[in-house]
Amino acid sequence: MVVVLALGPVPRVPAAHPNTRPALPMSDTTSPFGGLTIDFGAAGDGVAAPLAAAPVATPADAGHGPHETNVLILGSGPAGLTAAIYAARANLAPIVLAGFQPGGQLTITSEVENYPGFPEGIQGPELMARFRQQAERFGARVVDAEADRVDFSSRPFRAWAAGAEYQAQAVIVATGASALWLGLDSEERLRGRGVSACATCDGFFFRDKAVAVVGGGDTALEEALYLTRFASKVHLLHRRYEFRASRIVQARVESHPGIEIHRGVTVEEVLGEEVVTGVRLRDVATGATRDLPVEGFFVAIGHRPNTAPFESWLEKDEKGYLVVEHETHSRIEGVFIAGDVHDHRYRQAVTAAGDGCRAAIDAERWLEEHAPAEAAAAATG
Secondary structure (H helix, E strand, O other): OOOOOOOOOOOOOOOOOOOOOOOOEOOOOOOOOOOOOOOOOOOOOOOOOEOOOOOOOOOOOOOOOOEEEEEEEEOOOHHHHHHHHHHHHOOOOOEEEOOOOOOHHHHHOOEEOOOOOOOOOEEHHHHHHHHHHHHHHOOOEEEOOOEEEEEOOOOOEEEEEOOEEEEEEEEEEOOOEEEOOOOOHHHHHOEOOOEEOOHHHHHHHHOOOEEEEEOOOHHHHHHHHHHOOOOOEEEEEEOOOOOOOOHHHHHHHHHOOOEEEEEOEEEEEEEOOOOOOEEEEEEOOOOOEEEEOOOEEEEOOOEEEOOHHHOOOOOEOOOOOEOOEOOOEOOOOOEEEOHHHOOOOOOOHHHHHHHHHHHHHHHHHHHHHHHHHHHHHHHHO
């Protein structure tokens, strides 16, 4: 197939009219997060807090296609939706494939107090609903489907989601990373009510309270050290007797008066009905169980970058995260990377948003730079 591009500015795919339907409650199955039901009891009366003027979800359309766009964005966390805002305002009419968790990890976070512009804090799902509403206001189309296959061999780049094909002149990969969990029913039930996977995000809420951290690598030990700024006591739980963390971090943890280390234990259950009240531990040597009273439980057993569709296309580092070259570029010209799918150091909403901004600007400039050369090549070919 030959793609002919006219000389001059990058051709723009016409933007769809932004969706202006009224807000939906979080529990509505047509919410912009694909039916995810979240109730953090923000009003204190057991009623789910409403999303702020949330747009209606756009399902994938497998019956028609391929769907063409200038910029295809994979992922709808802070990186993906910020990229969508910038690309839409640049008149690139981006399509966003929202992924398996539309809105990203913030949709399973309760109060967000470290995102600029919200001095009173904001619920994670509401923040991401506002991101999405802003992107759609400028003409971005957000489709609640996950890309399960891509072809980056030539332009237009291709991706498939829910049986539909999408083609784009540039792609921004912002699929994020997923926290690894223990897999306990009680852990899932109490997420956002004392169970967290981010000490930096949620540590402030546990001032003068006892908390527990599970894990044995650098992340777990660093989160335990961080939590000593707030918690009255930090219990570090590890199923082995030796840590995997670096020696210097181990030395800091072992010498810290605010940290109590529990070696050779597994977490059998997170205790509590409405909020966390403790954890049930099992001794790996004897099998004996005991309850440890805590009000916060932090899971720090690692993250898994969401890179499955790109295994044969994009380079990964030793930890499995995508490798970025020259700011936000990948090793494939026209494919850009943003957010936690490459960032295993910061993993913050604000840094991911900044990454999305950079990737969108880089994609726009790259398209503008390559349009004249490709048009000339097509004319002589």
